[in-house]
Amino acid sequence: MKYYIVEKHYSGSNPRDVKHIDFNRFEVTTKPPRDKEKRICVKGWLGTVDEVDRYAHGVYDSLAAAQHYIQTRLLTWGFRRDPDDDLPPDVLAVYRPGRYPPITDDALIQWLEYRIEVSADDDDKTLERQADTMIYELQQEGRRSYRSQMRDALEFLRDYAREERDD
Structure with missing residues (x-):
């Protein structure tokens, strides 16, 4: 099984709106990311849909390797892992920037x-x-x-x- 990192970043208006305040995240998924033309893309910009920019950050042989990359290369200034309860089946973990979740x-x-x-x-x-x-x-x-x-x-x-x- 392969593991992929997909960054999702809200780029629209009203970034401090309640529904956007804690949106930005890195997801570890087992499903290969696809760009706007539906082609598999494991590195680089995947496109913007509904004011959300998506970027691929590589393919990894283990969940531990993907998580290590997030913790050491992408979120070196602080991160937190969200609970696993409401994730889609192909998303194994979600990491968000910052040690503390923001408050509305x-x-x-x-x-x-x-x-x-x-x-x-x-x-x-x-x-x-x-x-x-x-x-x-x-x-x-x-x-x-x-x-x-x-x-x-x-x-x-x-x-x-x-x-x-x-x-």
Whole structure:
């Protein structure tokens, strides 16, 4: 049996939308990848379909060899392996970039509401300091937020506090 690595990368609009936020991945599959013309292609660009770029990263003689290649050559800066439960039969493993799965905007706001008091009087410097602290705390719980996303969430909570104060 041969094993193939296929990279799937969302390249469309709204990459921070909930359905796209954690889309990019590397799949180890037993089915040879095909390009847009349906030809088997084991290295290189396979095409873009529905705003998803696909790339082939080789053929391997064992699952261990394919996984080793992903871990050492493709995701050397951090990765995580997804659970195997909802994979198609030909996909044996899915690896995603980053040690921590990202959090959606709505989930981040809810998470912050239970962990920090954002005041209507907080200035931008205060929010900046809080953002750094909260990013660290979120990572301690195994999740990831971008700095801009954290700042936006804190600003949202500050604006909400201001509306509550003014009512």
